[in-house]
Amino acid sequence: MQNLKPLFFIFIIALGFPACTSQETNQKSQAASEITAAEKAFEKMAAEKGIATAFWFFADTAAVIKRGNDSLIKGKEGIRNFYSAPYFNTARVKWSPDFVEASGSGDLGYTFGRYEWSSTDSLGAVHTSTGVFHTVWKKQKDGSWRYTWD
Numbered sequence: 001m002q003n004l005k006p007l008f009f010i011f012i013i014a015l016g017f018p019a020c021t022s023q024e025t026n027q028k029s030q031a032a033s034e035i036t037a038a039e040k041a042f043e044k045m046a047a048e049k050g051i052a053t054a055f056w057f058f059a060d061t062a063a064v065i066k067r068g069n070d071s072l073i074k075g076k077e078g079i080r081n082f083y084s085a086p087y088f089n090t091a092r093v094k095w096s097p098d099f100v101e102a103s104g105s106g107d108l109g110y111t112f113g114r115y116e117w118s119s120t121d122s123l124g125a126v127h128t129s130t131g132v133f134h135t136v137w138k139k140q141k142d143g144s145w146r147y148t149w150d
Contacts, residue, residue: 027106035109035137038145039097046093052083060138060146091119095133107139 038058046054055065059076066072073082095115102109112135118128136149 028102028104031102031106031109031139032100034139035102035111035145036097036100038137039095039100039111039135042147043093043095051088051091051093052080055083055150056080058147060140060148063146063148063150065150087119090121091117093117097135109137109145111135111137 042054042058045057056076056079059065059079061076062074063076063079064072064074065079065082067082073079093115096113097111098113100109100111111133113133114130115133116128116130118126120126133150135147137145138148140146
């Protein structure tokens with residue numbers, strides 16, 4: 001009987017693994033849904049309230065965005081200052097993630113997809129460009145999602 005105790009202990013632990021895996025799958029799925037909703041809300045705010053407001057609002061306090069010739073803009077206020085330039089007043093951006101993934105713990109995730117950027121010059125001509133975006137998301141203490149990298 002003494003030799004069966006370790007086997008019994010291993011058996012009990014093994015029974016718990018599927019539960020952990022199931023819980024992790026549920027957390028990933030829930031987080032992916034929440035991140036998708038955050039992306040949609042982010043894009044909607046950019047369209048309705050402007051790029052500067054949306055990029056500031058959805059930024060984590062330590063967020064970093066890469067723009068231009070590998071320029072890194074750091075922090076919420078740095079991002080707000082960057083997007084406060086007059087050029088962005090006439091700019092519009094539309095995007096939608098093609099892929100969303102979340103960590104097993106449900107507190108980090110990332111998206112990527114295509115975007116369309118348009119701006120109007122001083123003569124009223126609209127210029128449009130397209131590209132690919134990649135965003136890293138972090139769940140906040142209040143349950144909201146903010147990007148840490150864009």
